[in-house]
Amino acid sequence: MEKIPVHTIHSFGFPLPVVLVGAEVNEKPACLTAAWAMPVESSPPMLAVALAPHHTTLGIDKHNEFSINVPGKNLAAETDFCGIVSGSRIDKSSLFTYFRGELEHAPMIQECPVTIECRVIKTVKVNRHTLYIGEAVNVYADSGRVKNGRLHGPDLDALLLSGTDRNYYAPGDFLAKGWSIGKTLMEKHTDGGQNHDR
Amino acid sequence: MEKIPVHTIHSFGFPLPVVLVGAEVNEKPACLTAAWAMPVESSPPMLAVALAPHHTTLGIDKHNEFSINVPGKNLAAETDFCGIVSGSRIDKSSLFTYFRGELEHAPMIQECPVTIECRVIKTVKVNRHTLYIGEAVNVYADSGRVKNGRLHGPDLDALLLSGTDRNYYAPGDFLAKGWSIGKTLMEKHTDGGQNHDR
Numbered sequence: 001m002e003k004i005p006v007h008t009i010h011s012f013g014f015p016l017p018v019v020l021v022g023a024e025v026n027e028k029p030a031c032l033t034a035a036w037a038m039p040v041e042s043s044p045p046m047l048a049v050a051l052a053p054h055h056t057t058l059g060i061d062k063h064n065e066f067s068i069n070v071p072g073k074n075l076a077a078e079t080d081f082c083g084i085v086s087g088s089r090i091d092k093s094s095l096f097t098y099f100r101g102e103l104e105h106a107p108m109i110q111e112c113p114v115t116i117e118c119r120v121i122k123t124v125k126v127n128r129h130t131l132y133i134g135e136a137v138n139v140y141a142d143s144g145r146v147k148n149g150r151l152h153g154p155d156l157d158a159l160l161l162s163g164t165d166r167n168y169y170a171p172g173d174f175l176a177k178g179w180s181i182g183k184t185l186m187e188k189h190t191d192g193g194q195n196h197d198r
Numbered sequence: 199m200e201k202i203p204v205h206t207i208h209s210f211g212f213p214l215p216v217v218l219v220g221a222e223v224n225e226k227p228a229c230l231t232a233a234w235a236m237p238v239e240s241s242p243p244m245l246a247v248a249l250a251p252h253h254t255t256l257g258i259d260k261h262n263e264f265s266i267n268v269p270g271k272n273l274a275a276e277t278d279f280c281g282i283v284s285g286s287r288i289d290k291s292s293l294f295t296y297f298r299g300e301l302e303h304a305p306m307i308q309e310c311p312v313t314i315e316c317r318v319i320k321t322v323k324v325n326r327h328t329l330y331i332g333e334a335v336n337v338y339a340d341s342g343r344v345k346n347g348r349l350h351g352p353d354l355d356a357l358l359l360s361g362t363d364r365n366y367y368a369p370g371d372f373l374a375k376g377w378s379i380g381k382t383l384m385e386k387h388t389d390g391g392q393n394h395d396r
Contacts, residue, residue: 001297001306001308001313001338001339001340002338002339002340002341002344002347003299003336003337003338004336004337004338004339004344004347004348004349005347005348006242006243006334006335006336006337008347008348008349009243009334009337009349010240010243011237011349011351011353012237012243012245012266012268012312012314012334012337013268013311013312013337013339013343013349013353013356014215014217014268014312014353014356015215015352015353015354015356015358015369016215016236016237017212017213017214019212035236036236036237036238037236038214038233038234038235038236038248039209039210039214039234039248039361040234040248040324040327040329041248041324041325041326041327042208042326042327043325043326044204044325045204045207045208045210046324046325047210048246048248048329050236050237050238050239050246068210070210070211070212073373076373076374076379077374077379077380077382077383078380078383079380080374080376080377080378080379080380080381081380081381081383081384081387082380083376083377083380084377084380084381085380085384085387090387092387094387095383095387099199101201108199110199113211114210114211114212115199116210122322122324124320124322124329124331126238126239126244126320126331127239127241127242127244128239128240128241129238129239129240131238131246131322131329131331133322133324133329136204136207136210137204138201138202138204139201139202139204139207139210139211140199140200140201140202141199141200141202141211142199142200143200145211146200146202149200149202149203149206150202150203150206151202151206151207151209151211151362152362152363153209153360153361153362153363153364153365154213154360154362154363154365154367155209155211155212155213155360155361155362155363156213156360156367158211158212158213159373160213160358160369161376162351162352162353162354162369163237163351163353164349164350164351164352164353165350165351165352165353166351166375166376166377167351167352167372167373167374167375167376168372168373168374168375168376168379169352169354169369169370169371169372169373170369170370170371170373171213171358171360171367171368171369171370172367172368172369172370172371173367173368173370174365174366174367175271175274175357175365175366175367175368176274176275176278176365176366177364177365177366178278178281178359178364178365178366179278179281179282179364180278181274181275181278181366182275182276182277182278182279182280182281182282182283183278183279183282184275185275185276185279185293186279186283189279189283189288189290189292189293
């Protein structure tokens with residue numbers, strides 16, 4: 001293994017899903033592109049997104065509400081655009097069709113196959129970035145992603161950012177069943193599977 | 199868009215990169231599988247991982263040190279195994295070859311193409327999960343991931359968890375150049391690119 005000087009690091013070597021974070025600024029929908037977003041709690045479901053100060057964060061700070069919108073592969077150009085153009089200069093409210101759910105100030109993007117409206121429950125200042133931790137109030141999805149009233153997978157209509165080369169990739173081939181393929185190692189590393197947590 | 203009852207949600211519709219989180223418990227390497235890990239700061243580089251209490255978190259809590267290890271596609275079975283078997287019952291220290299960097303209590307996994315040793319700088323209790331925010335002290339990579347002393351991309355040797363169907367997928371096809379494809383929308387949504395942030 002080679003040691004990489006940490007000051008040269010702008011990616012940790014793994015791809016990240018890209019989302020659009022929505023908020024309301026000056027009574028208009030605003031959004032920005034983020035690759036630092038993930039779930040942080042299952043019950044109740046919560047997400048965190050790490051953001052540096054931007055036009056859109058003004059709206060989150062004011063209303064304590066935001067949305068997470070998962071762009072499909074067809075939105076690569078729009079998603080990239082929202083990452084390189086500041087809403088302080090360009091009105092991005094006409095780029096997408098927005099809709100609102102239960103929250104007043106968390107506009108969501110109709111063109112995204114999955115959207116989540118979130119209420120901020122905690123903010124954590126890191127350094128230049130702030131972690132916004134939001135409770136998912138509701139999740140919305142295209143009918144193609146819904147079965148029997150529930151979100152239906154696989155989660156493959158998404159954009160991945162490969163931070164090291166700064167390009168977007170699609171999720172690809174099926175590799176293995178989760179909570180399953182690991183059982184092939186049970187015999188070797190346990191007493192034959194008689195004594196393990198599932 | 200269809201509204202999905204939030205209590206049925208165990209995934210937000212986007213795939214997540216899977217990592218192995220390493221720590222030292224009872225003077226032995228321990229690790230667990232996590233899909234809720236991401237960068238949260240660029241300068242200095244920091245990561246956050248959201249974890250429920252586990253055998254491995256005992257070591258993080260004791261030493262305030264942990265490692266993030268990025269498994270390649272060839273480690274799907276081992277990674278899944280570490281997610282379904284608790285270190286409190288099964289000694290996982292023989293599953294991988296561990297090495298240490300600058301930190302005493304953050305063992306890293308030799309078989310992973312990229313590893314990061316982290317010092318905890320803040321913990322945030324969410325609900326059942328705790329967010330461990332760590333400063334990256336050093337990053338290590340296989341020589342195949344290094345060029346001119348720096349991490350070299352693309353970040354495609356990774357496992358993605360599609361949480362909705364709970365299966366692993368590989369990162370796939372190139373879609374577009376980042377900080378670039380969005381410029382195709384400049385003409386339409388700006389004054390022709392004369393007045394925007396880059």
